[in-house]
Amino acid sequence: MDAAALTFAGVSKVYDGAGSAERYALRDVSCEITSGQTVAIVGRSGSGKSTLLHLAAGIDVPTHGSVAVHGTPLESLNETARTRLRRRDIGFVFQLFHLLPHLTVRDNVALPDLIAGARERDYRERVAALLERVGLADRAADPVAGLSGGEMQRVAICRALLRRPRLLLADEPTGSLDDASGEVVMDLMLKMVAEEGATLVYATHSRELASMADRTLRLHSGLLEEAEAPG
């Protein structure tokens, strides 16, 4: 049996609302995502998709329940240990790319290794290989400001995969792209995740993009349910 990459057990996330009212972003969510799977989380805006990904990345903590990444319960870790886990095992792709304009394409991709204190000679080839893989090798020394939206997201994917994370989280990765570019980027991301042997969990509005995943989970008002198998 494949090991669980990500486990949610009775997870709720409650935010303080106006006055004394509480607002549930997630309600008693339980699920298990197997290593190597690609999972799409679908749901309307405000359904809790981003919250679920934040909890999975350890950048937020659940109000109730437990989240485990590759068997490690995140609530047992302090802030520093969660950061270390994120640095080692988790990659993140954002809807708005969040590339740093003062860095070149190459430096943006290398940022996680810079942060991790790796030496340049240790990541130089890996960065070059990833950029080669997404077709941006000739743009490595360019500033990111000149890239198209699709190219920026490809750089962001390279950055997320640089440290060979076992779990890749993507929050609306094609949300800022047109349909054609979105499809190209999604296709590329799925291929690269498969090549790296990572687990991918991504949030999306799009049925088409969701259909590209092995498994689809639907969030509705903070409640998670298994969606029907595509096709």
Added chain:
Amino acid sequence: MVRYFYRTVSAHWRTNPVLYALTVLGVALGVASVISIRILNQSAVASFAAGVRTIGGAADIVVTGKGGTLPDAAYPLVRGTPGVTAAWPAFETTVAVEGRPGTFARLLGVDLLAPALDLWGAFSGFAPGAPVAAGRGWAAATPELARVMGWVPGDRFKVRDGAGSRQLRFGALIDFERWGASGERQALVMDIADAQSLFGGAGTLHRIGVTAAEGADLPALAARIEDRLGGRADAVTPSERTGQARELLGAFRLNLTAMSLVSLLVGTFLVFSSMRACLVWQRREFGVLRSLGSTPGQVLALILGEAALLGVMGVAIGILAGYWTAVWNLEAVSSTLTNVYMLREIESLEVSRGTLALAVFAGLGGALSGTLLPALDVWRRDTRTLLDTLPAQSAGTAVTRVLFRIGLVLVVGALAWYWLIAWRWRLTGFVLSTAVMLCLPLLTPWLVQHLAARVRVPDFGFRYGVRSLGATLANTSFSVSSLAMAVCLLVGITLLVESFRETLVRWVDRSLTADVFVTATVGARPGPDATLSAQLVERLAGRPDVEGVGPLRRLFLAVEGQRVAVVGVDLSRPAARQRLALLSGGDVVGRAIRERGILIGEPLSSSASVTVGDTIEIEGSQGPVRLPVSGIYRDYTQGGSVTMDLGLMAETLGPGALTSVALQLRPGADPEAVAAGIESRHPRGSLRVRSNRHLKEDIFRVFDQTFAVTRILQVMSLIIAACAITLTLLVVAQEKASEIALYRTLGAFRRQVFLLFVSKGTAMAFLGLVLGFAGGIGLGAILIFVIQKSYFGWSIEWAWPWWPLAGEALAIVCAAVLASLYPAFKASRTPANELCHADA
């Protein structure tokens, strides 16, 4: 909108107190530095004016002798000048009051019963049964002096001048305020004949006060009086006399004012940064207001209203801080006036309405002008941009390039203008200094941008911090500019002070070669009235431990219309020759003796445009004499000096007693012991006896005191610059919250973010240091080779004070690191999920 303003202002303060406190501090420091200097400047001039009023009273014109005194015979000539309705002569000296060390009084001898003086209303508290001015030694004292000494009418007391001790009797109080002149606080007034006889000035007058006929043309009358006295006297109105003091102090005041304006400029930068920080923080609020229907004008009014409020608070604190800074520096400035400019000490600080108006203008003006650019930036933006989470930051390369070119043109143009046209103009130095200071903020953005872009980032440390400065160029540039300007000021003044000190050390080592120096004093102060008796000089020369005596006679006379020290020494003595650091080689002193010529100091040569071979006119008590200039020597006294042979001095300017002697001791004699021995055998306060070491120490104490006030301005500028770094990093932490969150999401620890911000602060400090040092070297050169030369005529040799500069650099980096700690802490607390709010 007004109601909204009141509600939000207090809410802003509660939410971000550090930011607002720093803004108020910036305004306050800028205001404090400007008004503290103005208070000291005005008080110095007012103190001198008080002295003029004391003797001048309600006089329309005051007549003084060009040689320092007037003969009694001048009085009837002045009185008989057409247009003069009344005149009153005055005898004046300074005395030390015995019984309380360190208490001095100006003693005035006037005709107490002269109707023109109308002193009656100013007297009070007569001794019971004592008629006014009854008997020898009767003196009226100012209430302040009587209070300090605890006198009651009828008390007898002793005063001391250069000639010895005299007993006087306190007969009444005299209040100059009631006389219509706010005069000196510590003064004695007695009958003129009595004063002349007691203090050895029979037949001598120091001034004659004149009341002009109603409607008289005062300048024409003054000219007529000067003509009647054969051109041997100056006739000036009291306001002209005060104006002369103002002019004498001009360079000193201009230096201080210029430095305080730099502080204000740096303070305005701080206000700019802080108001920008406030606006970054409130930007979305303005976006919401605009989306709810507020006009851009209403938003602009809100911003400027808040800036004005912060400005008012800064002004209030700045006035108090400025006053206390002035109080703190009073002694240093006062000593400078006395020691360097031979003026009275400052007795009280004056805070005029003009000073308060300046504080309001500087503070509010600084706050509003500092806010205007960021406010206009918000004003011109559309609602959508204001609501954006990630604002556009970087200035375009084109803009930074244009600014850089303007900066280069400014500094190169100013230098070309100086070399080609304006090198003779006195104010040129200040124009050049301004150009250097202004070019720094213009060059900074381009330099920061290019440096940041060229830095490779092998790790997430210091170099990454430098690289990321380019991403927040607008904020970073202002912070680096503020620091660069402060460092420029700091380095420039350090170079000036330390070069000057080094030059002075060499000059003093060369000039002061005797072992012990004995100077006549009035109380503890040397002065024109203090002389050494011939018997004393003989006794000193006859001491077994004394090998040789170098005589010196000093007079203060009008030379080419300027009042300077005229020094007579025995030029045939090798030691006397050695004390002069001559600018030209050859046997200059021998030529002076042969040609019956004089030697003049560099400042006098410069201000009177006199060189070797020319002649100059000296106004002696026996009339003007014209003597050839045989040589020019280095001289670091205010206004310069003239040195001549003692024999020539007696022959041309009249005989007189020595004012000091330099003793060359026999080998093995201890100068300290000899000095102490001589001093102990003479009444306290009548002589100042100092060993070579002590005299040098005194010279450098005065030197350090003179420049002490500049340190305050330097420290203020540095505090302002450190605040600018804190503010900039707070703005960056605010503006770049998403970027920080990205680092956190990608696995950066809090301590890494903390260190990244400290790195940014340190990088800004280094950039500010490099730019500031470059500018500071330029400023130092201008101060040394242009300003000091044109204003004081001093040749200062350039020196590199490595240790002081290294210490300052270290202090700046430490200040920058400290300044970045709080913002770094704030940034490190940015949650990783902050980034995802932008995506929501």
